[in-house]
Amino acid sequence: xxxxxxxxFIKKLMEYEFEIATSLYETEIQQYHRVILxxxxxxxxxxxSIVDSEKIKLQNHEIFMNKYLQQLQxxxxxxxxxxxxxxxxxxxxxxxxxxxxxxIDIKKVIDFVNQKELLAEENYFHAWWYVxxxxxxxxxxxxxxxxxxxxxxxxxxxxxxxxxxxxYYSLNEVVAQTKQKNxxxxxxNNMLFTFHLLCINGFIFLGMILLGLKxxxxxxxxxxxxxxxxxxxxxxxxTHCFIHTNVLHLIQNSVYLxxxxxxxxxxxxxxxxxxxxxxxxxxxxxxxALCNDAISVGASGAIFGLxxxxxxxxxxxxxxxxxMDYMTLLLLVVIxxxxxxxxxxxxYFGHFGGxxxxxxxxxxxxxxx
Numbered sequence: 001x002x003x004x005x006x007x008x009f010i011k012k013l014m015e016y017e018f019e020i021a022t023s024l025y026e027t028e029i030q031q032y033h034r035v036i037l038x039x040x041x042x043x044x045x046x047x048x049s050i051v052d053s054e055k056i057k058l059q060n061h062e063i064f065m066n067k068y069l070q071q072l073q074x075x076x077x078x079x080x081x082x083x084x085x086x087x088x089x090x091x092x093x094x095x096x097x098x099x100x101x102x103x104i105d106i107k108k109v110i111d112f113v114n115q116k117e118l119l120a121e122e123n124y125f126h127a128w129w130y131v132x133x134x135x136x137x138x139x140x141x142x143x144x145x146x147x148x149x150x151x152x153x154x155x156x157x158x159x160x161x162x163x164x165x166x167x168y169y170s171l172n173e174v175v176a177q178t179k180q181k182n183x184x185x186x187x188x189n190n191m192l193f194t195f196h197l198l199c200i201n202g203f204i205f206l207g208m209i210l211l212g213l214k215x216x217x218x219x220x221x222x223x224x225x226x227x228x229x230x231x232x233x234x235x236x237x238x239t240h241c242f243i244h245t246n247v248l249h250l251i252q253n254s255v256y257l258x259x260x261x262x263x264x265x266x267x268x269x270x271x272x273x274x275x276x277x278x279x280x281x282x283x284x285x286x287x288x289a290l291c292n293d294a295i296s297v298g299a300s301g302a303i304f305g306l307x308x309x310x311x312x313x314x315x316x317x318x319x320x321x322x323x324m325d326y327m328t329l330l331l332l333v334v335i336x337x338x339x340x341x342x343x344x345x346x347x348y349f350g351h352f353g354g355x356x357x358x359x360x361x362x363x364x365x366x367x368x369x
Contacts, residue, residue, distance in 0.1 A: 001133055002052050002091055006035065008158040009089075013037050013048060016149070017318050034061065036068075039149070041325075045072065045081040046149060053092035053109045053130075061088065069124050076123075084124035087148055089155065093134035110139065117143045131155055187269030194261035197277070198254055201299060204242050205250050217243050222295040223285040223350075237285030238278065243297035253299045260306035263322050267313050268365060273306075276361050280305020283357030288350035301350035305358020307333055312362040 010020070018037040033055040039046040047069070051061055069086055076082060092109050113130040118141070127148065130139045136159040138152060146152065208214040221239035228236055244250040265273045284301020311333060315326040322329070333355060340348040 002054075005091055005131075005133055005158055006050060006052075009050060009155060010035065010037070012154040012158065013039075013151075015318070016154070018046075018048065034064075040079050040081060042080045043082040045076065045079045045084050047072070047084060047086040048151065049086070049088045051088060051090050053090050053106075058090065058109060058112050065126060069126065073123060082123065085148065086124060086126045087151065088126065088128050089131055089151075090129065091131045091133065093132045114139060114141050116141050118145065129155075131159070133159060136160065186266045187272070188265050191262050191265050193270045193273055194258065194265050197261065197299075198257060201242060201244065201250060201254065201257075205244050205247075208243075214245075218245065218295060218297050222297040223289050224295040225289045225292070227295075228285075228289040237282050237289070240285055240288075240297045241281040241299045241302045244299070245297060249298060253303060256303045257299060257306070260303060260310055263313075264306045264309045267322070268309065268362070272365050273309075275365070276305055276309045276358050277302045279361045280308070280354040280358035284347075284350040284352075284354030287353030288347050291349040292347065296347040296350055298347065298350075300347065301354030302358075304333075304336070304351045304354035305361070307336070308355045308357075308359030309362035312359050312366065316366055 014020070014037075016039070018039045021036045021038055033052045034049060036047065036049045038048075049061070049065060051058070065086065065088060069084055072084055076084070090109060090113055092106055110130055113128045116128040118125060118127055127144050128140060129144065131137075132139070136156070138155055140146075204217075208217045221236060221243050223236045223240040227233045244253065261273070261277075264276060268276065281299070281302035284304065285296075288296045288301065307329070310322050311326055311329045314322045314324060314329050318325070324332075337348070337351055337355070340346040340351050
């Protein structure tokens with residue numbers, strides 16, 4: 001059962017963007033006795049070592065890990081990190097046969113782990129957990145962290161999984177299967193829809209300037225409460241996203257549209273991006289009309305919807321999908337929304353409405369595809 005638990009755990013860690021360190025211990029890695037994985041999340045380098053308590057003496061493993069972590073300290077700059085947080089997961093009580101000797105050995109292992117206090121060694125920490133397959137519990141000394149990067153729940157899920165995975169694979173096979181599972185297929189091989197939106201916005205703005213119709217276009221096509229709800233000019237909740245007030249407004253929106261439009265179109269596809277974009281424009285336009293007194297124009301509500309789409313995709317597929325993890329994206333969205341509150345003549349409600357609708361539509365699309 002150790003190999004089955006290990007395979008499940010490795011798969012979960014790799015889905016959470018951990019990578020396997022394969023260059024240090026080829027013999028052990030082939031026998032599954034000890035496996036080490038790492039994850040770079042600047043400024044912290046996370047290390048997880050998984051140990052078979054029946055095959056590896058924990059005293060020897062402690063010496064091995066101390067040397068390994070000290071070596072890593074000298075190369076932290078290569079990982080763009082300044083600190084190491086290491087976790088040793090000792091898996092035990094998985095043998096079907098139970099003898100008095102086994103019980104004594106298990107007690108020694110548990111006592112060893114439960115005596116390990118979390119101490120800082122220069123710029124790294126080394127935590128120890130004991131995982132009991134038989135009792136489906138995780139034990140640790142009281143000074144140890146109760147969780148690191150949601151790994152506790154990953155372990156519990158591995159222990160609670162049905163025992164329907166009885167085939168043993170080599171480490172290379174496990175890695176290949178997991179990478180294949182984690183691979184996301186691009187739904188589009190170009191950015192034509194994004195470029196078309198950029199061109200349309202640019203041509204409309206250029207036409208307004210050349211024909212001297214900028215003010216008229218804003219008044220006729222901008223979103224505004226009285227025009228939308230009293231005069232029933234519902235077309236405004238779409239047309240407002242193609243009108244911009246000045247060159248700086250157009251450039252700012254074009255930059256964001258290029259970046260988030262590119263990711264949305266490649267990851268979702270053209271039709272799905274169109275749905276996200278225009279539903280976000282509608283959602284932002286309606287909320288803007290409901291909550292603002294002034295007339296509002298610009299593609300920013302729809303663009304915030306694209307930001308929501310990229311955020312949702314990152315949350316579902318991880319940093320590898322868009323180059324930023326979802327917490328970083330969420331921080332960027334929060335900063336952008338707060339910036340709208342601080343700037344004059346910024347349609348905060350349009351931004352917020354676009355982001356909410358874009359995120360919701362993206363979640364529905366991913367759920368059904």
